[in-house]
Amino acid sequence: MILTSGLTLFGIGLLAAAILGIASKLLxxxxxxxxxxxxxxxxxxxxxxxxxxxxxxxxxxIVAGKAPASICIVADxxxxxxxxxxxxxxxxxxxxxxxxxxxxxxxxAADLFHYEGALDCRAAHLLYGGSKSCPEGCLGxxxxxxxxxxxxxxxxxxxxxxxxxTQCKACGNCVDACPRGVIGVSGMSARLLHLxxxxxxxxxCRQKCPAQINIPRYIEQIxxxxxxxxxxxxxxRNPLLVTCGRVCPRPCETVCRRQYVDETVGINMLKxxxxxxxxxxxxxxxxxxAKDTGKCVAVIGGGPAGLSCAYFLRRLGxxxxxxxxxxxxxxxxxxxxxxxxxxxxxxDWEIQGILDLGVEAKLNTKFGRDFxxxxxxxxxxxxxxIGIGAWQASGMYxxxxxxxxxxxxxxxxxxxxxxxxxxxxxxxIVVGGGNTAIxxxxxxxxxxxEVTLMYRRTRNEMPADVEEIVGAEDExxxxxxxxAPARVIGDxxxxxxxxxxxxxxxxxxxxxxxxxxxxxxxxxQRMEATLIIPAIGQKPDLACLYDDSEEGTCPLETTKWQTIxxxxxxxETAIPGVFTxxxxxxxxxxxxxxxxxxxKAARSIHYHLTEAAIPIPETTQKTxxxxxxxxxxxxxxxxxxxxxxxxxxxxxxxxxxxxVEGPLDEQxxxxxxxxxxxxxxxxxxxxxxxxxxxxxxxxxx
Amino acid sequence: MQEYFLLFIGxxxxxxxxxxxxxxxxxxxxxxxDTGVAIGMGGAVVFVAVMAAAITWLVQEYVLAPFGLDFxxxxxxxxxxxxxxxxxxxxxxxxxxxxxxxxxIFLPLITTNCAVMGIALICxxxxxxxxxxxxxxxxxxxxxxLALVLLAGxxxxxxxxxxxxxxxxxxxxxxxxxxxxxxFFAFKGMI
Ligand code: SF4
Ligand code: SF4
Numbered sequence: 077m078i079l080t081s082g083l084t085l086f087g088i089g090l091l092a093a094a095i096l097g098i099a100s101k102l103l104x105x106x107x108x109x110x111x112x113x114x115x116x117x118x119x120x121x122x123x124x125x126x127x128x129x130x131x132x133x134x135x136x137x138i139v140a141g142k143a144p145a146s147i148c149i150v151a152d153x154x155x156x157x158x159x160x161x162x163x164x165x166x167x168x169x170x171x172x173x174x175x176x177x178x179x180x181x182x183x184x185a186a187d188l189f190h191y192e193g194a195l196d197c198r199a200a201h202l203l204y205g206g207s208k209s210c211p212e213g214c215l216g217x218x219x220x221x222x223x224x225x226x227x228x229x230x231x232x233x234x235x236x237x238x239x240x241x242t243q244c245k246a247c248g249n250c251v252d253a254c255p256r257g258v259i260g261v262s263g264m265s266a267r268l269l270h271l272x273x274x275x276x277x278x279x280x281c282r283q284k285c286p287a288q289i290n291i292p293r294y295i296e297q298i299x300x301x302x303x304x305x306x307x308x309x310x311x312x313r314n315p316l317l318v319t320c321g322r323v324c325p326r327p328c329e330t331v332c333r334r335q336y337v338d339e340t341v342g343i344n345m346l347k348x349x350x351x352x353x354x355x356x357x358x359x360x361x362x363x364x365x366a367k368d369t370g371k372c373v374a375v376i377g378g379g380p381a382g383l384s385c386a387y388f389l390r391r392l393g394x395x396x397x398x399x400x401x402x403x404x405x406x407x408x409x410x411x412x413x414x415x416x417x418x419x420x421x422x423x424d425w426e427i428q429g430i431l432d433l434g435v436e437a438k439l440n441t442k443f444g445r446d447f448x449x450x451x452x453x454x455x456x457x458x459x460x461x462i463g464i465g466a467w468q469a470s471g472m473y474x475x476x477x478x479x480x481x482x483x484x485x486x487x488x489x490x491x492x493x494x495x496x497x498x499x500x501x502x503x504x505i506v507v508g509g510g511n512t513a514i515x516x517x518x519x520x521x522x523x524x525x526e527v528t529l530m531y532r533r534t535r536n537e538m539p540a541d542v543e544e545i546v547g548a549e550d551e552x553x554x555x556x557x558x559x560a561p562a563r564v565i566g567d568x569x570x571x572x573x574x575x576x577x578x579x580x581x582x583x584x585x586x587x588x589x590x591x592x593x594x595x596x597x598x599x600x601q602r603m604e605a606t607l608i609i610p611a612i613g614q615k616p617d618l619a620c621l622y623d624d625s626e627e628g629t630c631p632l633e634t635t636k637w638q639t640i641x642x643x644x645x646x647x648e649t650a651i652p653g654v655f656t657x658x659x660x661x662x663x664x665x666x667x668x669x670x671x672x673x674x675x676k677a678a679r680s681i682h683y684h685l686t687e688a689a690i691p692i693p694e695t696t697q698k699t700x701x702x703x704x705x706x707x708x709x710x711x712x713x714x715x716x717x718x719x720x721x722x723x724x725x726x727x728x729x730x731x732x733x734x735x736v737e738g739p740l741d742e743q744x745x746x747x748x749x750x751x752x753x754x755x756x757x758x759x760x761x762x763x764x765x766x767x768x769x770x771x772x773x774x775x776x777x
Numbered sequence: 778m779q780e781y782f783l784l785f786i787g788x789x790x791x792x793x794x795x796x797x798x799x800x801x802x803x804x805x806x807x808x809x810x811d812t813g814v815a816i817g818m819g820g821a822v823v824f825v826a827v828m829a830a831a832i833t834w835l836v837q838e839y840v841l842a843p844f845g846l847d848f849x850x851x852x853x854x855x856x857x858x859x860x861x862x863x864x865x866x867x868x869x870x871x872x873x874x875x876x877x878x879x880x881x882i883f884l885p886l887i888t889t890n891c892a893v894m895g896i897a898l899i900c901x902x903x904x905x906x907x908x909x910x911x912x913x914x915x916x917x918x919x920x921x922x923l924a925l926v927l928l929a930g931x932x933x934x935x936x937x938x939x940x941x942x943x944x945x946x947x948x949x950x951x952x953x954x955x956x957x958x959x960x961f962f963a964f965k966g967m968i
Binding site (some may be wrong): 085095099100767 | 795836840841842846848849852853856857860862863867868870871
């Protein structure tokens with residue numbers, strides 16, 4: 077019996093072995109020996125961070141060509157190089173990436189208790205997602221912390237995830253775990269290419285800033301004493317921070333939530349504070365650029381739009397060359413803004429920082445005269461950006477305005493900036509109410525003239541910055557409101573001597589919402605003038621675009637305001653590969669708008685050069701997000717807004733072109749940064765100590 | 778027909794291989810943390826259980842029984858099932874690579890799965906014919922899969938709730954399995 081049993085089992089075993097033996101011969105699947113070799117070089121962590129089931133899965137995928145040699149997020153550079161060598165590939169260094177959290181906390185902490193019992197953001201999101209007030213914010217339950225296989229995230233004291241940059245491998249597990257999209261993994265290029273989206277956590281100031289600067293972030297960095305970090309945050313969106321810190325009319329401050337507590341945060345003062353620190357140090361902070369792509373882009377116009385476009389193109393790895401008709405770069409920031417508002421030396425320093433990144437500049441080279449779109453193409457440029465600004469002054473539509481002694485505002489400022497010493501005489505009339513008019517008036521005061529600024533509405537309707545108007549008043553500029561030029565009267569030599577004007581009164585509001593000025597018939601009066609400066613508006617000078625040989629034909633479509641037509645999302649003109657932005661596209665606008673659009677155009681050019689299509693996200697934020705504009709701001713202590721120190725006083729002021737305003741000192745800057753509420757979409761930071769005090773003293777506690 | 782139907786329902790619910798027979802508990806706890814994994818494992822068990830029951834039935838009928846060697850049943854079945862799993866793995870890898878990939882790690886896991894072995898042995902103990910053996914093993918496999926997926930669903934929910942540390946993971950899994958088992962007892966007497 078034992079024998080039979082043994083034999084039977086042996087027989088079954090033998091049969092099974094034989095079948096398996098034959099099967100293994102017949103069903104043999106040849107496996108690439110490289111799989112085993114590669115697997116040996118992988119760290120064997122089986123973390124799944126690569127997206128494949130374990131390291132053998134990853135090795136098989138690498139051999140099958142479904143994954144790059146660098147797929148493993150744990151392997152070090154050496155291992156990656158060995159794996160790549162096995163595959164006959166070369167290792168190219170990847171831009172470093174890191175997880176970043178874009179949510180500042182605020183009300184979230186108070187909401188936390190709603191979710192007790194379910195310690196997972198995903199569960200809480202499913203259960204209560206709809207009823208929570210902030211549609212985007214962090215729930216603070218730490219699913220990302222648990223998802224990170226490298227212990228790179230922990231919960232900070234505010235109940236918000238904090239990422240340890242030294243541990244993060246940019247695997248993206250936290251991004252997948254977060255149901256609110258609060259965490260993202262990004263590198264420099266991705267950040268430069270990002271457009272604000274309605275799903276981002278956008279403080280009102282950040283929504284309103286035409287350059288989309290992450291304002292709360294840099295203010296927070298200032299508060300933490302990380303001034304260099306703040307500069308780099310600004311430079312991710314704006315290379316001209318010294319300039320903007322001085323001349324930006326601060327649209328962001330108009331929507332700052334702090335105004336509903338006391339006064340808006342001095343956002344621009346803070347920008348100027350860090351910008352000036354860098355300026356005074358005399359050394360540009362190193363700005364990283366992506367690997368060279370070998371693509372050349374011609375940037376026509378070296379004003380803010382062109383400089384910004386060139387700067388971002390360079391940072392994305394392309395090689396831009398700026399062509400400018402003037403003897404120096406800077407465009408209207410150099411020729412339209414007087415020295416006392418923006419010292420030329422500071423502007424030069426800032427522009428040098430951009431050129432030092434590897435941007436080429438060809439000066440005194442005029443588009444249409446020295447080169448054309450065709451010649452650029454022939455010279456091997458892969459794309460063209462047109463940012464030639466708006467250099468033509470609009471007329472007053474008054475009889476006699478072509479007489480000698482009448483000079484457009486922008487022409488006057490340019491001539492002055494070029495050192496041509498335009499003749500002012502002793503009585504100047506500036507017509508207009510915008511910043512150019514004020515700049516021209518204040519410049520003339522400094523040149524020793526008696527200046528009258530004539531505006532057809534009242535002071536309240538003036539489009540110029542209030543500080544500028546007050547500055548002009550202080551410096552002795554006379555204002556003549558509710559007056560409009562009728563005609564220029566000249567002498568026998570054809571030189572203007574007087575300006576005849578009508579008195580006006582305000583009628584019904586027009587489409588801009590301002591009350592329309594109406595002529596008072598028979599109210600004509602005369603005012604003596606040695607120089608009349610109409611600063612009513614500017615428009616682009618498009619002559620350079622017209623081809624002389626075929627009269628009047630312009631290769632690009634233009635509007636009746638003499639601006640170039642382009643796609644509003646991509647800034648691409650009707651000619652593929654030719655992009656535009658800045659005043660030549662929008663008409664006269666803010667420096668910061670030109671800078672912002674310059675970046676957006678650079679983004680489009682980047683995609684045009686590297687991928688066929690230019691992606692525009694559906695959720696791109698264009699206007700303010702309505703529910704973020706609430707006005708009830710509780711539990712915030714009132715704090716005084718900082719005031720920029722005046723550098724020169726009294727009479728001294730109008731006889732010098734030195735800068736009028738100085739930067740904040742460190743103490744003031746820190747105090748001002750402390751006023752920022754660190755806003756999110758619908759949240760803001762309350763004053764904790766203030767709250768505690770209130771609780772102690774409140775009668776019902 | 779009714780006989781087969783009752784056999785099917787009985788194997789799947791009343792005598793559920795894990796919840797009523799307490800077989801295959803280790804893969805039941807081990808692979809029930811995630812519904813996706815549970816479905817994969819369940820599928821693999823159904824597949825192997827049917828193959829194993831069918832082949833062991835043939836071995837019993839044509840090798841062991843004729844020689845009066847029924848006492849060798851357990852040993853012989855272990856041998857057969859292990860070889861079978863190996864063979865199936867090779868076969869799938871060569872012929873149906875997508876299926877092989879989707880079963881992945883679960884096939885080798887089943888080599889030593891007592892649920893599969895148990896199903897084959899029960900078929901013998903109940904003296905089922907070939908058709909009944911196949912049907913029974915299929916239904917039992919499905920029963921295993923059902924229990925596995927249900928438990929995985931429960932454990933996924935539990936993973937995000939607050940639990941005393943000592944209860945997290947396997948302990949609460951076992952308690953849940955016990956409660957499920959009690960619930961399945963309600964099927965007793967149905968047939
Ligand atoms: S989970 Fe997030 S924080 Fe952790 S390594 Fe991956 S990307 Fe970095
Ligand atoms: S308080 Fe700070 S974050 Fe909020 S809108 Fe003002 S500057 Fe921006």
